[in-house]
Amino acid sequence: MPEGDSIFRAAQALDRALRGAVVERFESVLPALMRVDYDHPMRGRTIESVSARGKHILMALSGNLILHTHMRMNGSWHIYRPGVRWRRPAREVRLLVATANVVAVGFNVPVAEFLVPRDLPRHRELGALGPDLLDPSFDATEARRRIRASMGETIGDVLLNQRVMAGVGNVLKSEILFVAAVHPFMRVGNLADLDVDRMISVARKLMAMNVRGSGRQTHASMNPQSKLWVYGRGGLPCRRCGTPIQSRKTGVDARLTYWCPRCQP
Ligand SMILES: [Zn+2]
Numbered sequence: 273m274p275e276g277d278s279i280f281r282a283a284q285a286l287d288r289a290l291r292g293a294v295v296e297r298f299e300s301v302l303p304a305l306m307r308v309d310y311d312h313p314m315r316g317r318t319i320e321s322v323s324a325r326g327k328h329i330l331m332a333l334s335g336n337l338i339l340h341t342h343m344r345m346n347g348s349w350h351i352y353r354p355g356v357r358w359r360r361p362a363r364e365v366r367l368l369v370a371t372a373n374v375v376a377v378g379f380n381v382p383v384a385e386f387l388v389p390r391d392l393p394r395h396r397e398l399g400a401l402g403p404d405l406l407d408p409s410f411d412a413t414e415a416r417r418r419i420r421a422s423m424g425e426t427i428g429d430v431l432l433n434q435r436v437m438a439g440v441g442n443v444l445k446s447e448i449l450f451v452a453a454v455h456p457f458m459r460v461g462n463l464a465d466l467d468v469d470r471m472i473s474v475a476r477k478l479m480a481m482n483v484r485g486s487g488r489q490t491h492a493s494m495n496p497q498s499k500l501w502v503y504g505r506g507g508l509p510c511r512r513c514g515t516p517i518q519s520r521k522t523g524v525d526a527r528l529t530y531w532c533p534r535c536q537p
Contacts, residue, residue, distance in 0.1 A: 276327050276439025277482035280406050282349050283324035284483075286331070286376060289351045290319040293371035295333070300367040300384070308386040312337060319371070326401045326438025331369070338391075339369075340398070342383035350377045397434075405439035405479045415472050419460060427463060428456035428522075428529055431475070439479055443503045446530040448475045450501045455536045456529045457520075502530040510535060 298314035300306055318334040329349070331339040341347070347366075352358060352375045366381040378384065393399050403415045418436040419427075430436050431445045440448065449456050452471040454463065501511055506519035510532040519530045 275441035275444050275482070276324070276404075276406060277444070277479050278441075279327045279329060279343065280324040280439075280479075280483050282343075283322050283329050285351060286322040286329070286349055289374045290331070290369070290371060290376060291321055292318065293374065294318050295369055296372060297370035298368070299365075302366055302384055305367060305384055305386065312386075314339075314369070319369075324406070325398060326404055326434050327441075328398060328401075336388050338387040338389065340383075340385050340387050340395075341367075341378060341381050342397070344382045347381040347383075348379050349381070350379060351375075352377065400435050401438040402434065402436045403438065405437055405476050406483060410476060412469070412472055416465075416468055419468055419472075423459070423461040425460055426457045427454055427460055427471070430460055431471075432527075437472070437475065440475060442527050442529075443500070444475070444478055444482075446503045447501055448478055450530075450532060450536060451478065453536055456531050502532060504530065506530060 295314045295317050298309055300309070312335070314333065314337075317337065320332040320334060322329065322331045324330075327342060329341045329343075331341075333339065341349070343349075348360075350359065353373070354370070354375055358377060360377075360379045364379040365377055367378040367384055369376045387395065402418050403411045415437050419430055422430045422433070422436060425433075428445055428449065431440050431448065432442065446456065448471060452467070452474040454467055454471055460468075502517050505517045506528075507516050509515065510517055513532065513534045515532055515534040517530055517532055519528050521528055
């Protein structure tokens with residue numbers, strides 16, 4: 273599952289490439305998109321902005337139209353100059369937005385739809401998102417309230433729940449819990465307020481760090497091989513205390529969780 277910080281960077285890159293430009297060509301293999309395009313053509317509209325909301329990308333167009341996409345597991349947006357060879361095969365293209373200078377191609381994008389602004393608050397996914405960790409006006413009190421409402425669940429699952437807080441994926445989940453010194457399988461009801469608040473502030477900090485940096489990094493080090501504290505390091509010594517890092521598969525999609533049994537009691 274892509275992390276919110278990589279979606280945020282993708283949205284920033286699209287925004288830089290497309291903002292203010294006029295759509296010259298729109299193509300899609302998705303019938304619902306083509307139907308809307310037929311009735312309310314994309315061509316000729318100005319791209320006003322591209323932004324991330326949690327793991328969703330919203331492209332706002334003149335004339336009150338929004339192109340909403342979500343990458344799920346395998347989708348991605350690429351940005352090309354016209355005439356440049358694409359890095360993925362054409363059969364994986366789901367939609368394409370071209371301006372005079374740029375071709376934005378959505379490969380394997382599983383969720384794509386047109387919305388109008390008034391749809392957003394009652395949208396089944398967008399309307400239910402928790403506070404966005406990368407939003408400058410992030411509401412920590414509301415985030416804590418939503419975490420607390422999930423009393424019986426483990427904190428690791430709650431961190432991944434986009435309705436509680438938007439943005440955290442599986443890699444950052446393990447990293448945030450390590451830095452905050454919280455055991456991933458702890459029930460929320462057993463956590464102190466201090467632990468919850470520390471975890472929220474660590475989550476915001478790590479997400480912001482990753483948006484600024486070139487790749488995902490949670491561990492400040494000169495060694496480019498050692499970018500993460502625990503994720504993917506099962507059986508290796510903890511970078512802080514030397515205890516072997518543990519890992520466990522959970523959930524229907526068998527996602528791996530990593531933690532240090534000593535640093536995260
Ligand atoms: Zn440790």
